[in-house]
Amino acid sequence: MSSQRGYFTVDEVRTAEAELFTRVPEGMPMHRAAYGLATVVAGELRARTGGIAGRSVLLLVGSGDNGGDVLWAGSMLRRRGVAVTAVLLNPDRAHSKGLAALRKAGGRIRTASEVSPSGDAAGSSRGTAILDETDSDAPDLVIDGIVGISGRGPLRPKAAELVAALHVPFIAADLPSGVGPDTGAVTGPAVRADVTVTFGAYKPVHALAAPYCGRIELVPIGLRLPEPHLAALEPAEIGAGWPTPGPTDDKYTQGVTGICAGSAAYPGAAVLCTGAAVAATSGMVRYAGTGAAEVLDHFPEVIAAPTISSTGRVQSWVFGPGAGTDADASKRLAEILSTDLPVVVDADGLTLLAADPDLVLGRTAPTVLTPHAGEFARLTGHEVGQDRVSAARDLAESWQLTVLLKGRATLVATPGRPVLVNEAGGSWAATAGAGDVLSGVIGALLAAGRDPAWSAAAAARAHALAANLAAHENHPSAAPTSATPLLDHLRPAIRILRALAAR
Template sequence: MRCYYTSDEVRAAEAPLMAALPDGTLMRRAAYGLAQVVAGELKSLTGGVVGRSVTVVAGSGDNGGDALWAGALLRRRGVAVRAVLLAPDRAHSEGLAALRSAGGRVVSEVGNPDLVIDGIVGISGHGALRPDAAELVGTVRAPIVAADLPSGVDPNTGAVVGPAVTATVTVAFGALKPVHVLAPANCGRVKLIDIGLLPGESELAALDAADVGAAWPTPGTADDKYSQGVVGVVAGSAGYPGAGVLCTGAAVAATSGMVRYAGPCGPEVLAKYPEVIATDDHDKAGRVQAWVVGPGIGTDPDADSIVQSLLAAPVPVLLDADALTLVAGSPEIVRRRTAPTVLTPHAGEFARLTGTDPAADRVAAVRELAGSWGVTVLLKGHSTVIADPYGRTLANDAGGSWASTAGAGDVLSGIIGALMSAGVDPLKAAGMGARAHALAANVAAHGGGLDLTAGRGTAPVSAGVLLSQVRESIRILRAAPGPEQGVLGLAVAGSEQ
């Protein structure tokens, strides 16, 4: 499991080390790691390190010092290093002296380097880039390596409210921060550098491939089709039969138990998945361990009656799509439940449920809804955020936007519902489902199979194609021996450890 630490948590972890170690030790460690990453990027981009050029853009804080020290180390390796100081009179004096001593130059323009190091602001920075920094960053045409975080992006929320750096790589010092999972578009690939911090527990985490694979339900010697979990699916309508097919198919792909479908799309579902038990009435569906309801059912009184009936059942219920619209105006029918409830809104549905846009602080917004309604909430997006009523919070960086296609949410709901029917804790089921769903989308976009570097390129995927790779994504996750490396990491997340 990957943990993400707020600025305050990181500073608290740094304090005892800074008191025990000689001045500047942590900065030197961070700078060394940053210089190593930059050298690796130069070699990858240009074929070498010696004779290449780097521009450091340094602010006035310790982040500027990290970048200047890294520049000094790169200069000693034969890199032509120039530094633009945004606040020359407040530049980190030791870092600047080290850069100049190594032969680096202070200039007024970024120029045309092979690579730029962003050392403008660190974890104490908030808000957009200031005008002078934004103007300077606007002139950059080279790949950017960000020191600790991309400047202009909030370290704790990942929010971007104005001009900000978009990095190719972000080098995290000592600990991952929320920005690294909440703002993947700005962070690029994330590389974590160990500088000796031991930050302990965190309030935000992400499941690794091994976490998901180890927890995925598989049949034991004493299991049968009932004991592995029976999930009921109420999805689709005469106008949207595909929602029923996709949601049910995902539930079939996710587990080895049983799937019961209840709704008007039985013929379409059975034509694709003959193993499903289908009926047109949820009251006749038989016993289930969890319900999934909402995709494509409509918002008429009949659909509302079905949702209310299922919410009265003493089993876990996942509400998606139309079901979310139906409960938005009457949250009490959800709040009074004693069995677990999972809501899976996208941003627009979230706004209908709460009356607020979650963009400013997605983690806080999801925690607030989960706590006030007593439910588990999965807020969809490139970075999915999940929270339960107890404050536990997970995030998942999809590693791409291939799942941004019509019907993909129906697939996600089916996967999570199947996991819940097998007895997986709702928060973990949502996190596992999000992880497998994102991986399936990436594998599908690359033509199938784990090797995403085989030169096949990428192509857009539909929900049906994504669904076809769910079993493969589960197989990959179950085969993961530990924190993912290489291609697997690229397939499902931006962070590299």
């Protein structure tokens, strides 16, 4: 799995930790974690304030080992000249050895009952102090050690009050408190960190709730981890696997993509979906539908036909964007699904499948469904819920096909295999028509002979990168984008991925 980044559940990490404790001296894993955390905090202090000594750090400390990691890190920072104050949210359950280490290093210890948000904190750009008037200096950074991977649910009221009063950068230890470690669910007050320092392994929260995690830094502590059930393709792997013409290839051997999309009401969907297939690979794209004139006006290299039967030989089909949901559209979908070719079903095609799942159930050829949350609910009869990974996996297993569940963290589930996740790094692709582009890219990769799960995950990565490039075009600051510039940036995105593979 070296070409993938694994994300490990609480149970998987706990099992690995138990094994680690049998072969290293007691306390070593915590010291490794604390040293890594202190190193990242020191680097942030230097980057943000220009120095380390003389700076101020506030620790929000809960019970258990997570609090111990933070207290030990605080003692290390104190020895480097940082003013460290720890606020204990559960004084009776604070990690005793970590607490003793911080005291010995000269750190200040206070309990949550001794502090309260100052009246003017909410109006201060730095949250001048959550402590009383004797604490005149605001911290430069806050370390969140309120709860670790065993935590569940939102922040408790006192912790939420303290967090809300602070207006300085947060560094989370292992994960932002109040965010579900295995699901990324946020059901109430939670820490929104600028940096998260994770110990031993990446956890699902780091991909599923990235906006709450900020930049993620991994501190190895020696865990021996299993094969992950959730993983992300590395960009270099995507670039290395992206189809490009070989010395003996021609337009047919590289994959011929069939697109059945668009209608009189939605001709733009045909243009976007077909254009994405054209941009994604160097083979051939054939179009079947009523949007031929519009498609050819934008992409004269496409071969257009009025019907599926007259389209000619293709090696994959994409059906659905703007295709309609009437009886004629249903017949076209049934005709495509009756082939032994890989098929991507999106948009209106998903609505048709929700009404008649038998169209796809039992199909043995590769099949990829690409629902957003609303389409998922129509397909299954229930909402996605907080556990998106399980939701995608359950649909894939139940229908025996590949499911791409859209979102900032897009999930790709295939029966019997790890769920793949693509964290987009932003939500610039959340715009009308962007899904049409995505389905066209997936179809082109399938036509080139790529595995359906890989095709869906690789397409999601290139799609997200194209959206980010479009939003930042010629300027470091981003501006809203739309599907057309996203499509225009698809080839540059692929070039970047391929350049990463060449390093």
